[in-house]
Amino acid sequence: MSKHHKHSKYGPQLVVEAPEHFTLQVLNHAEKSGAKVGAKVAKRALKNARGSGTELNAVQTDELLLAAQQAGAAAAIAAARRVLGKSLGSKEPMRQGIDVDHTSLQSERNTTSSTNHGFGQHVLTVKRVERLSPEMIRVIASAKQLAGYRPNGKADQYVKVFFADPELGLKAPYDLKALRRSLPREKVPCTRSYTIRWIDQEAEELAIDFVLHGDGGPGSAWASSAKPGDPLVISASRGKFSPSNNVDNYVFAADEAGIPAVSVAMGMLRKDAKGVALLEVDGPESEFDIDHPSGIELRWVHRNGFRPGTSDVLSEAFSRLAPPSTSTSVMVHAERSMAKAISYMASSWELNKREVHVSSYWTLRIKRPRTQRQ
Numbered sequence: 001m002s003k004h005h006k007h008s009k010y011g012p013q014l015v016v017e018a019p020e021h022f023t024l025q026v027l028n029h030a031e032k033s034g035a036k037v038g039a040k041v042a043k044r045a046l047k048n049a050r051g052s053g054t055e056l057n058a059v060q061t062d063e064l065l066l067a068a069q070q071a072g073a074a075a076a077i078a079a080a081r082r083v084l085g086k087s088l089g090s091k092e093p094m095r096q097g098i099d100v101d102h103t104s105l106q107s108e109r110n111t112t113s114s115t116n117h118g119f120g121q122h123v124l125t126v127k128r129v130e131r132l133s134p135e136m137i138r139v140i141a142s143a144k145q146l147a148g149y150r151p152n153g154k155a156d157q158y159v160k161v162f163f164a165d166p167e168l169g170l171k172a173p174y175d176l177k178a179l180r181r182s183l184p185r186e187k188v189p190c191t192r193s194y195t196i197r198w199i200d201q202e203a204e205e206l207a208i209d210f211v212l213h214g215d216g217g218p219g220s221a222w223a224s225s226a227k228p229g230d231p232l233v234i235s236a237s238r239g240k241f242s243p244s245n246n247v248d249n250y251v252f253a254a255d256e257a258g259i260p261a262v263s264v265a266m267g268m269l270r271k272d273a274k275g276v277a278l279l280e281v282d283g284p285e286s287e288f289d290i291d292h293p294s295g296i297e298l299r300w301v302h303r304n305g306f307r308p309g310t311s312d313v314l315s316e317a318f319s320r321l322a323p324p325s326t327s328t329s330v331m332v333h334a335e336r337s338m339a340k341a342i343s344y345m346a347s348s349w350e351l352n353k354r355e356v357h358v359s360s361y362w363t364l365r366i367k368r369p370r371t372q373r374q
Protein backbone atom coordinates (compact mmCIF):
# COMPACT_ATOMS: atom_id res chain seq x y z
CA MET A 1 0.00 0.00 0.00
CA SER A 2 1.42 3.38 -0.93
CA LYS A 3 2.16 5.54 2.05
CA HIS A 4 0.53 8.66 0.60
CA HIS A 5 -2.61 8.40 -1.47
CA LYS A 6 -5.82 10.30 -2.09
CA HIS A 7 -8.90 8.94 -0.52
CA SER A 8 -11.59 9.59 -3.16
CA LYS A 9 -14.52 9.16 -0.75
CA TYR A 10 -13.46 12.25 1.15
CA GLY A 11 -12.77 14.52 -1.82
CA PRO A 12 -9.74 14.89 -4.05
CA GLN A 13 -8.13 17.58 -1.93
CA LEU A 14 -7.65 15.35 1.09
CA VAL A 15 -4.26 13.64 1.11
CA VAL A 16 -3.89 10.96 3.72
CA GLU A 17 -0.89 8.90 4.62
CA ALA A 18 -2.79 5.66 5.12
CA PRO A 19 -6.38 4.71 6.01
CA GLU A 20 -5.43 4.04 9.60
CA HIS A 21 -3.73 7.42 9.88
CA PHE A 22 -6.76 9.10 8.36
CA THR A 23 -9.08 7.21 10.70
CA LEU A 24 -7.05 8.27 13.70
CA GLN A 25 -7.21 11.88 12.53
CA VAL A 26 -10.99 11.67 12.19
CA LEU A 27 -11.31 10.06 15.60
CA ASN A 28 -9.05 12.66 17.18
CA HIS A 29 -11.15 15.37 15.62
CA ALA A 30 -14.37 13.71 16.78
CA GLU A 31 -12.95 13.41 20.27
CA LYS A 32 -12.03 17.10 20.46
CA SER A 33 -15.33 18.31 19.01
CA GLY A 34 -17.33 15.95 21.22
CA ALA A 35 -15.46 17.14 24.29
CA LYS A 36 -16.21 20.75 23.34
CA VAL A 37 -19.90 20.09 22.89
CA GLY A 38 -20.06 18.09 26.15
CA ALA A 39 -18.48 20.97 28.06
CA LYS A 40 -20.78 23.50 26.40
CA VAL A 41 -23.91 21.56 27.36
CA ALA A 42 -22.67 21.12 30.93
CA LYS A 43 -21.82 24.82 31.24
CA ARG A 44 -25.30 25.75 30.04
CA ALA A 45 -26.85 23.36 32.58
CA LEU A 46 -24.67 24.84 35.34
CA LYS A 47 -25.72 28.35 34.34
CA ASN A 48 -29.40 27.38 34.39
CA ALA A 49 -28.95 25.76 37.80
CA ARG A 50 -27.56 28.98 39.28
CA GLY A 51 -29.77 30.28 42.04
CA SER A 52 -31.66 27.00 42.36
CA GLY A 53 -29.78 26.02 45.51
CA THR A 54 -27.97 23.16 43.74
CA GLU A 55 -24.72 24.98 43.05
CA LEU A 56 -21.49 23.03 42.99
CA ASN A 57 -18.15 24.06 44.43
CA ALA A 58 -15.14 24.68 42.17
CA VAL A 59 -13.80 21.12 42.38
CA GLN A 60 -17.23 19.54 41.74
CA THR A 61 -17.76 21.92 38.80
CA ASP A 62 -14.44 20.91 37.38
CA GLU A 63 -15.14 17.23 37.77
CA LEU A 64 -18.55 17.67 36.14
CA LEU A 65 -17.03 19.52 33.19
CA LEU A 66 -14.37 16.86 32.76
CA ALA A 67 -16.99 14.09 32.91
CA ALA A 68 -19.13 15.96 30.35
CA GLN A 69 -16.12 16.37 28.07
CA GLN A 70 -15.34 12.67 28.31
CA ALA A 71 -18.97 11.68 27.69
CA GLY A 72 -19.19 14.05 24.69
CA ALA A 73 -15.91 12.75 23.32
CA ALA A 74 -16.98 9.11 23.74
CA ALA A 75 -20.31 9.73 21.96
CA ALA A 76 -18.62 11.58 19.09
CA ILE A 77 -16.01 8.85 18.72
CA ALA A 78 -18.72 6.18 18.63
CA ALA A 79 -20.60 8.12 15.92
CA ALA A 80 -17.44 8.72 13.91
CA ARG A 81 -16.57 5.06 14.21
CA ARG A 82 -19.95 4.03 12.80
CA VAL A 83 -19.57 6.41 9.84
CA LEU A 84 -15.99 5.33 9.20
CA GLY A 85 -17.02 1.69 9.38
CA LYS A 86 -19.59 2.26 6.64
CA SER A 87 -17.37 4.48 4.49
CA LEU A 88 -14.32 2.26 4.66
CA GLY A 89 -16.41 -0.87 4.14
CA SER A 90 -15.72 -2.45 7.46
CA LYS A 91 -17.52 -2.54 10.80
CA GLU A 92 -14.22 -2.32 12.63
CA PRO A 93 -12.05 -0.01 10.62
CA MET A 94 -9.02 0.07 12.87
CA ARG A 95 -7.90 -3.47 13.29
CA GLN A 96 -4.27 -2.67 12.45
CA GLY A 97 -3.06 -1.92 15.93
CA ILE A 98 -5.36 0.97 16.75
CA ASP A 99 -8.48 0.16 18.67
CA VAL A 100 -11.02 2.94 18.39
CA ASP A 101 -12.75 2.33 21.68
CA HIS A 102 -12.41 5.63 23.62
CA THR A 103 -10.29 4.41 26.50
CA SER A 104 -8.00 2.27 24.37
CA LEU A 105 -7.65 5.11 21.89
CA GLN A 106 -6.29 7.18 24.74
CA SER A 107 -3.85 4.59 25.96
CA GLU A 108 -2.76 3.79 22.40
CA ARG A 109 -2.01 7.46 21.91
CA ASN A 110 -0.04 7.57 25.10
CA THR A 111 2.21 4.74 24.14
CA THR A 112 2.65 5.30 20.43
CA SER A 113 2.50 9.01 19.76
CA SER A 114 5.26 11.53 20.22
CA THR A 115 3.08 13.53 22.59
CA ASN A 116 1.64 12.23 25.77
CA HIS A 117 -1.90 13.39 26.35
CA GLY A 118 -5.17 11.69 27.02
CA PHE A 119 -8.29 12.28 29.09
CA GLY A 120 -7.71 15.99 28.47
CA GLN A 121 -4.39 15.76 30.32
CA HIS A 122 -0.85 16.58 29.21
CA VAL A 123 1.91 14.73 30.99
CA LEU A 124 5.23 16.52 31.30
CA THR A 125 8.29 15.70 33.37
CA VAL A 126 9.78 18.01 35.97
CA LYS A 127 13.19 19.11 34.74
CA ARG A 128 14.32 21.47 37.46
CA VAL A 129 13.04 23.38 40.44
CA GLU A 130 14.10 26.94 41.32
CA ARG A 131 13.51 28.74 44.60
CA LEU A 132 12.10 32.26 44.05
CA SER A 133 11.56 33.18 47.70
CA PRO A 134 11.01 31.35 51.01
CA GLU A 135 7.34 30.88 50.01
CA MET A 136 7.56 30.36 46.26
CA ILE A 137 9.19 27.87 43.94
CA ARG A 138 9.28 27.62 40.19
CA VAL A 139 8.79 24.17 38.68
CA ILE A 140 10.08 23.82 35.13
CA ALA A 141 8.76 20.82 33.23
CA SER A 142 9.33 19.57 29.73
CA ALA A 143 7.98 17.10 27.21
CA LYS A 144 8.35 16.54 23.51
CA GLN A 145 6.15 19.21 21.90
CA LEU A 146 4.97 20.00 25.43
CA ALA A 147 2.94 16.78 25.33
CA GLY A 148 0.43 18.40 23.01
CA TYR A 149 -0.24 21.36 25.32
CA ARG A 150 -1.48 24.35 23.30
CA PRO A 151 -0.87 27.78 24.86
CA ASN A 152 -3.70 30.28 24.50
CA GLY A 153 -1.42 33.33 24.67
CA LYS A 154 -3.45 35.09 27.38
CA ALA A 155 -1.90 36.90 30.33
CA ASP A 156 -3.97 34.87 32.79
CA GLN A 157 -3.38 31.57 30.99
CA TYR A 158 -3.79 28.84 33.55
CA VAL A 159 -4.23 25.09 33.79
CA LYS A 160 -5.62 22.59 36.21
CA VAL A 161 -2.74 20.61 37.68
CA PHE A 162 -3.63 17.03 38.63
CA PHE A 163 -2.36 15.64 41.91
CA ALA A 164 -2.42 11.93 42.70
CA ASP A 165 -1.53 10.21 45.94
CA PRO A 166 2.01 8.88 45.23
CA GLU A 167 1.31 5.83 47.39
CA LEU A 168 -1.22 4.58 44.84
CA GLY A 169 1.44 4.47 42.11
CA LEU A 170 -1.04 5.69 39.47
CA LYS A 171 0.32 6.29 36.00
CA ALA A 172 -0.64 9.53 34.27
CA PRO A 173 -2.77 10.44 32.39
CA TYR A 174 -5.47 9.44 34.84
CA ASP A 175 -8.68 7.77 33.77
CA LEU A 176 -10.72 9.64 36.37
CA LYS A 177 -13.95 8.00 35.34
CA ALA A 178 -12.58 4.54 36.03
CA LEU A 179 -10.72 5.68 39.15
CA ARG A 180 -13.90 7.17 40.59
CA ARG A 181 -15.47 3.73 40.31
CA SER A 182 -12.58 1.91 41.95
CA LEU A 183 -11.20 4.29 44.59
CA PRO A 184 -12.66 6.05 47.62
CA ARG A 185 -13.46 9.68 46.78
CA GLU A 186 -10.53 11.14 48.74
CA LYS A 187 -8.05 8.93 46.83
CA VAL A 188 -9.11 10.04 43.34
CA PRO A 189 -6.58 12.51 41.86
CA CYS A 190 -7.68 16.10 42.43
CA THR A 191 -6.92 19.36 40.65
CA ARG A 192 -5.92 22.92 41.50
CA SER A 193 -5.55 25.96 39.20
CA TYR A 194 -2.09 27.29 38.35
CA THR A 195 -0.87 30.01 36.00
CA ILE A 196 1.53 29.15 33.21
CA ARG A 197 4.38 31.52 34.10
CA TRP A 198 6.28 31.03 30.85
CA ILE A 199 6.62 28.72 27.90
CA ASP A 200 9.72 28.10 25.82
CA GLN A 201 8.50 26.25 22.74
CA GLU A 202 12.02 25.76 21.41
CA ALA A 203 13.30 24.19 24.62
CA GLU A 204 9.92 22.40 25.00
CA GLU A 205 9.63 23.69 28.56
CA LEU A 206 7.03 25.46 30.63
CA ALA A 207 7.17 26.94 34.12
CA ILE A 208 4.66 27.20 36.95
CA ASP A 209 5.29 29.19 40.15
CA PHE A 210 3.83 27.50 43.22
CA VAL A 211 3.10 29.11 46.57
CA LEU A 212 4.30 26.90 49.41
CA HIS A 213 1.73 27.82 52.03
CA GLY A 214 2.30 24.74 54.16
CA ASP A 215 -1.39 24.42 54.86
CA GLY A 216 -1.85 20.81 53.85
CA GLY A 217 -3.26 21.39 50.36
CA PRO A 218 -2.25 18.88 47.67
CA GLY A 219 -0.87 21.61 45.38
CA SER A 220 1.44 23.14 47.93
CA ALA A 221 2.43 19.70 49.27
CA TRP A 222 3.28 18.38 45.80
CA ALA A 223 5.32 21.46 44.90
CA SER A 224 7.30 21.43 48.13
CA SER A 225 8.76 18.02 47.28
CA ALA A 226 8.80 18.27 43.46
CA LYS A 227 12.03 17.00 41.94
CA PRO A 228 13.43 16.26 38.48
CA GLY A 229 11.77 13.19 36.99
CA ASP A 230 8.37 13.71 38.67
CA PRO A 231 5.38 13.88 36.33
CA LEU A 232 3.57 17.21 36.01
CA VAL A 233 0.05 16.53 34.78
CA ILE A 234 -1.87 19.51 33.40
CA SER A 235 -5.16 20.19 31.65
CA ALA A 236 -5.67 22.18 28.46
CA SER A 237 -5.11 25.93 28.71
CA ARG A 238 -7.75 28.21 30.19
CA GLY A 239 -7.99 31.95 30.87
CA LYS A 240 -9.16 34.81 28.69
CA PHE A 241 -7.71 38.09 29.88
CA SER A 242 -4.81 40.15 28.61
CA PRO A 243 -4.56 43.86 29.41
CA SER A 244 -5.12 46.10 26.44
CA ASN A 245 -2.17 47.89 24.90
CA ASN A 246 -4.39 50.89 24.16
CA VAL A 247 -4.64 52.39 27.63
CA ASP A 248 -2.45 55.05 29.28
CA ASN A 249 -2.13 53.49 32.68
CA TYR A 250 -2.05 50.11 34.47
CA VAL A 251 -2.87 49.08 38.00
CA PHE A 252 -2.00 45.57 39.16
CA ALA A 253 -2.59 44.03 42.58
CA ALA A 254 -1.81 40.49 43.67
CA ASP A 255 -0.78 38.28 46.53
CA GLU A 256 1.69 35.43 45.93
CA ALA A 257 -0.87 33.23 44.14
CA GLY A 258 -1.68 36.07 41.73
CA ILE A 259 1.88 37.33 41.21
CA PRO A 260 2.60 34.80 38.39
CA ALA A 261 -0.38 36.04 36.30
CA VAL A 262 0.39 39.70 36.98
CA SER A 263 4.03 39.05 36.03
CA VAL A 264 2.99 37.47 32.73
CA ALA A 265 0.74 40.48 32.05
CA MET A 266 3.54 42.97 32.80
CA GLY A 267 5.81 41.05 30.44
CA MET A 268 3.26 41.56 27.63
CA LEU A 269 3.02 45.35 27.92
CA ARG A 270 4.63 47.96 25.68
CA LYS A 271 8.08 49.02 26.89
CA ASP A 272 6.79 52.55 27.62
CA ALA A 273 3.80 51.34 29.68
CA LYS A 274 3.16 53.25 32.91
CA GLY A 275 1.45 52.33 36.15
CA VAL A 276 1.86 50.54 39.44
CA ALA A 277 1.91 46.93 40.64
CA LEU A 278 1.02 46.25 44.28
CA LEU A 279 2.52 42.90 45.24
CA GLU A 280 1.80 41.32 48.61
CA VAL A 281 4.42 39.08 50.22
CA ASP A 282 5.45 38.35 53.77
CA GLY A 283 8.45 40.67 54.02
CA PRO A 284 11.49 42.07 52.18
CA GLU A 285 13.15 38.63 52.11
CA SER A 286 10.18 37.32 50.06
CA GLU A 287 10.57 39.80 47.20
CA PHE A 288 12.02 38.45 43.97
CA ASP A 289 12.97 39.68 40.51
CA ILE A 290 10.17 40.24 38.01
CA ASP A 291 10.71 41.63 34.50
CA HIS A 292 8.53 44.67 33.98
CA PRO A 293 8.45 47.88 31.94
CA SER A 294 10.48 50.55 33.76
CA GLY A 295 7.41 52.83 33.89
CA ILE A 296 5.51 50.30 36.01
CA GLU A 297 6.46 50.83 39.64
CA LEU A 298 6.68 47.59 41.64
CA ARG A 299 5.39 48.38 45.13
CA TRP A 300 5.88 45.44 47.48
CA VAL A 301 3.53 45.39 50.44
CA HIS A 302 4.43 43.29 53.47
CA ARG A 303 2.20 41.21 55.71
CA ASN A 304 4.97 41.16 58.32
CA GLY A 305 4.26 37.73 59.73
CA PHE A 306 0.47 37.74 59.36
CA ARG A 307 -0.93 34.59 57.83
CA PRO A 308 -1.77 35.03 54.09
CA GLY A 309 -5.39 36.06 53.68
CA THR A 310 -5.66 37.53 57.17
CA SER A 311 -3.96 40.87 56.55
CA ASP A 312 -5.49 43.74 54.61
CA VAL A 313 -2.21 45.38 53.54
CA LEU A 314 -3.03 44.86 49.87
CA SER A 315 -6.47 46.49 49.97
CA GLU A 316 -5.07 49.29 52.13
CA ALA A 317 -2.33 49.97 49.58
CA PHE A 318 -4.97 49.95 46.85
CA SER A 319 -7.16 52.40 48.77
CA ARG A 320 -4.24 54.84 48.93
CA LEU A 321 -3.97 55.03 45.12
CA ALA A 322 -5.25 58.25 43.58
CA PRO A 323 -8.17 57.58 41.21
CA PRO A 324 -6.49 57.04 37.84
CA SER A 325 -7.47 58.39 34.42
CA THR A 326 -10.34 56.57 32.76
CA SER A 327 -7.83 55.11 30.31
CA THR A 328 -6.62 52.57 32.86
CA SER A 329 -6.47 48.79 32.92
CA VAL A 330 -6.82 47.01 36.28
CA MET A 331 -5.82 43.41 36.99
CA VAL A 332 -6.26 41.92 40.46
CA HIS A 333 -5.66 38.32 41.53
CA ALA A 334 -5.74 37.56 45.22
CA GLU A 335 -7.49 35.80 48.08
CA ARG A 336 -11.28 35.93 47.77
CA SER A 337 -12.19 38.58 50.36
CA MET A 338 -9.22 40.74 49.35
CA ALA A 339 -10.23 40.52 45.68
CA LYS A 340 -13.80 41.45 46.65
CA ALA A 341 -12.70 44.50 48.65
CA ILE A 342 -10.44 45.72 45.83
CA SER A 343 -13.11 45.07 43.22
CA TYR A 344 -15.47 47.31 45.19
CA MET A 345 -12.88 50.12 45.28
CA ALA A 346 -12.02 49.75 41.59
CA SER A 347 -15.70 49.97 40.64
CA SER A 348 -15.78 53.54 42.02
CA TRP A 349 -13.19 54.53 39.41
CA GLU A 350 -15.79 54.08 36.65
CA LEU A 351 -13.44 52.46 34.17
CA ASN A 352 -14.31 50.57 31.03
CA LYS A 353 -15.56 47.23 32.42
CA ARG A 354 -13.59 45.30 29.82
CA GLU A 355 -10.40 46.76 31.28
CA VAL A 356 -11.10 45.64 34.83
CA HIS A 357 -10.21 42.06 35.61
CA VAL A 358 -10.56 41.01 39.25
CA SER A 359 -10.39 37.37 40.16
CA SER A 360 -10.45 35.44 43.40
CA TYR A 361 -7.55 32.96 43.27
CA TRP A 362 -8.03 31.15 46.55
CA THR A 363 -10.18 31.18 49.65
CA LEU A 364 -8.90 31.43 53.17
CA ARG A 365 -10.25 28.54 55.18
CA ILE A 366 -9.64 28.65 58.88
CA LYS A 367 -9.77 25.34 60.66
CA ARG A 368 -11.74 25.87 63.82
CA PRO A 369 -11.32 23.53 66.78
CA ARG A 370 -14.32 21.20 67.16
CA THR A 371 -16.72 22.42 69.77
CA GLN A 372 -19.22 20.25 71.55
CA ARG A 373 -22.82 20.63 70.53
CA GLN A 374 -24.88 22.57 73.02
Ligand SMILES: Cc1cc2nc3c(=O)[nH]c(=O)nc-3n(C[C@H](O)[C@H](O)[C@H](O)COP(=O)(O)OP(=O)(O)OC[C@H]3O[C@@H](n4cnc5c(N)ncnc54)[C@H](O)[C@@H]3O)c2cc1C
Pocket residue numbers: 158192193194195196208209210211212213215216217218219220221256257258260261308309360361362363364365366
Ligand atom coordinates in the same frame (compact mmCIF):
# COMPACT_ATOMS: atom_id res chain seq x y z
C1 LIG B 1 -6.90 30.98 37.62
C2 LIG B 1 -6.03 30.71 38.83
C3 LIG B 1 -4.65 30.72 38.71
C4 LIG B 1 -3.84 30.47 39.81
N1 LIG B 1 -2.48 30.50 39.68
C5 LIG B 1 -1.69 30.18 40.73
C6 LIG B 1 -0.26 30.14 40.60
O1 LIG B 1 0.30 30.36 39.52
N2 LIG B 1 0.46 29.80 41.69
C7 LIG B 1 -0.13 29.51 42.90
O2 LIG B 1 0.59 29.17 43.84
N3 LIG B 1 -1.47 29.54 43.06
C8 LIG B 1 -2.25 29.87 42.01
N4 LIG B 1 -3.62 29.90 42.14
C9 LIG B 1 -4.17 29.64 43.47
C10 LIG B 1 -4.26 28.15 43.79
O3 LIG B 1 -5.09 27.50 42.85
C11 LIG B 1 -4.86 28.01 45.20
O4 LIG B 1 -4.04 28.66 46.13
C12 LIG B 1 -5.09 26.57 45.60
O5 LIG B 1 -6.01 26.59 46.65
C13 LIG B 1 -3.83 25.87 46.07
O6 LIG B 1 -4.15 24.55 46.32
P1 LIG B 1 -3.57 23.73 47.54
O7 LIG B 1 -3.81 22.30 47.21
O8 LIG B 1 -2.16 24.15 47.82
O9 LIG B 1 -4.46 24.17 48.78
P2 LIG B 1 -6.02 23.83 49.06
O10 LIG B 1 -6.22 22.36 49.27
O11 LIG B 1 -6.83 24.46 47.99
O12 LIG B 1 -6.28 24.59 50.42
C14 LIG B 1 -5.76 24.08 51.66
C15 LIG B 1 -5.60 25.23 52.64
O13 LIG B 1 -4.59 26.10 52.16
C16 LIG B 1 -5.02 27.46 52.16
N5 LIG B 1 -4.45 28.09 50.94
C17 LIG B 1 -4.75 27.79 49.66
N6 LIG B 1 -4.05 28.57 48.82
C18 LIG B 1 -3.29 29.37 49.59
C19 LIG B 1 -2.34 30.39 49.28
N7 LIG B 1 -2.04 30.77 48.04
N8 LIG B 1 -1.75 31.00 50.35
C20 LIG B 1 -2.03 30.65 51.61
N9 LIG B 1 -2.91 29.70 51.95
C21 LIG B 1 -3.54 29.06 50.96
C22 LIG B 1 -6.55 27.40 52.16
O14 LIG B 1 -7.10 28.48 52.87
C23 LIG B 1 -6.85 26.08 52.83
O15 LIG B 1 -7.00 26.30 54.22
C24 LIG B 1 -4.43 30.18 41.06
C25 LIG B 1 -5.83 30.14 41.17
C26 LIG B 1 -6.63 30.42 40.07
C27 LIG B 1 -8.13 30.39 40.22
